[in-house]
Amino acid sequence: MNIKFDIEGGNFSSAGLASSEVKRLLKQLNIDIKTIKRLVVAMYEAEVNIVAHAYQGEADVEINEDHIKVVFTDHGPGIDDIDLAMQKGYSTASEQVREMGFGAGMGLPNIKSHADKLNITSEVGKGTRVEIICYLNA
Amino acid sequence: MSLKTKNINHLTVHSIAQVVNGTISGAPVDTEQKIEYAFASDLMSDVLMLDTNDITLITGLANPQVIRTAEMSDINLVIIARDKKCSSEMINLARENNITIIETPYSVFKVSGLLYNQGIKPIF
Numbered sequence: 001m002n003i004k005f006d007i008e009g010g011n012f013s014s015a016g017l018a019s020s021e022v023k024r025l026l027k028q029l030n031i032d033i034k035t036i037k038r039l040v041v042a043m044y045e046a047e048v049n050i051v052a053h054a055y056q057g058e059a060d061v062e063i064n065e066d067h068i069k070v071v072f073t074d075h076g077p078g079i080d081d082i083d084l085a086m087q088k089g090y091s092t093a094s095e096q097v098r099e100m101g102f103g104a105g106m107g108l109p110n111i112k113s114h115a116d117k118l119n120i121t122s123e124v125g126k127g128t129r130v131e132i133i134c135y136l137n138a
Numbered sequence: 139m140s141l142k143t144k145n146i147n148h149l150t151v152h153s154i155a156q157v158v159n160g161t162i163s164g165a166p167v168d169t170e171q172k173i174e175y176a177f178a179s180d181l182m183s184d185v186l187m188l189d190t191n192d193i194t195l196i197t198g199l200a201n202p203q204v205i206r207t208a209e210m211s212d213i214n215l216v217i218i219a220r221d222k223k224c225s226s227e228m229i230n231l232a233r234e235n236n237i238t239i240i241e242t243p244y245s246v247f248k249v250s251g252l253l254y255n256q257g258i259k260p261i262f
């Protein structure tokens with residue numbers, strides 16, 4: 001099963017809609033709650049990153065027998081040094097983003113610890129691609 | 139404050155609301171629910187990092203992302219401190235996701251102290 005969600009950069013009031021929909025769907029599919037939480041927390045962090053740091057993006061969710069794969073692609077400033085961005089506490093979040101309760105520099109490390117696989121590629125000035133995989137029987 | 143109350147290591151949603159002089163909104167209260175653990179933070183990623191379930195979130199922020207964060211983290215009680223008022227958007231989101239909100243005039247520090255004193259435990 002494949003589902004696609006649009007994610008609007010800068011719009012904090014709709015941030016989390018994709019993750020919320022996926023959570024509802026996975027519950028209906030009777031996926032175990034621990035796996036659901038791992039996936040949706042990772043998804044939500046990636047979703048908020050597009051809202052906080054990029055202009056526009058999408059999430060492509062693929063639900064398979066044994067794993068769920070979500071690919072986030074965005075148009076945005078991109079990430080120059082991915083290793084640096086992955087470090088706990090590293091953040092370039094704006095004042096506005098911090099006021100919303102984000103900008104701790106914990107999102108990417110959080111995705112890494114919750115998901116079974118995380119792959120990030122990025123081109124400065126163009127955008128970022130974040131791929132998350134969670135196995136269903138892990 | 140007496141030894142007697144200190145022995146109780148869980149509270150109901152209604153008793154928590156009473157302790158923090160708060161008002162309840164969002165999803166209807168689960169009167170059976172026993173609150174044992176709480177975590178106070180204004181940083182949503184710190185909340186999302188936790189792998190403990192069934193905790194209460196105490197925060198000084200009042201925006202829809204607080205409720206979204208609670209939703210993703212399977213948190214069903216959020217205490218909004220510092221007299222911050224929840225928007226109807228927040229309240230609707232909370233209802234949809236079965237999250238109860240307590241709004242309190244007290245600061246995060248005071249709420250935490252009061253609940254700690256009642257036996258609510260930290261997660262670390």
Ligand SMILES: Nc1ncnc2c1ncn2[C@@H]1O[C@H](COP(=O)(O)OP(=O)(O)OP(=O)(O)O)[C@@H](O)[C@H]1O
Pocket residue numbers: 045049050052053054074076077078079085086090091092093101102103104105106107108109128183
């Ligand atoms: N989609 C993206 N586009 C551009 N830059 C990004 C993107 N995602 C992350 N970054 C960069 O990587 C940094 C670290 O991201 P991370 O999610 O770990 O922290 P944060 O978003 O700043 O804060 P937090 O996630 O704790 O709220 C960001 O501050 C930003 O510079």
Ligand SMILES: [Mg+2]
Pocket residue numbers: 045048049102103106107108
């Ligand atoms: Mg982030």
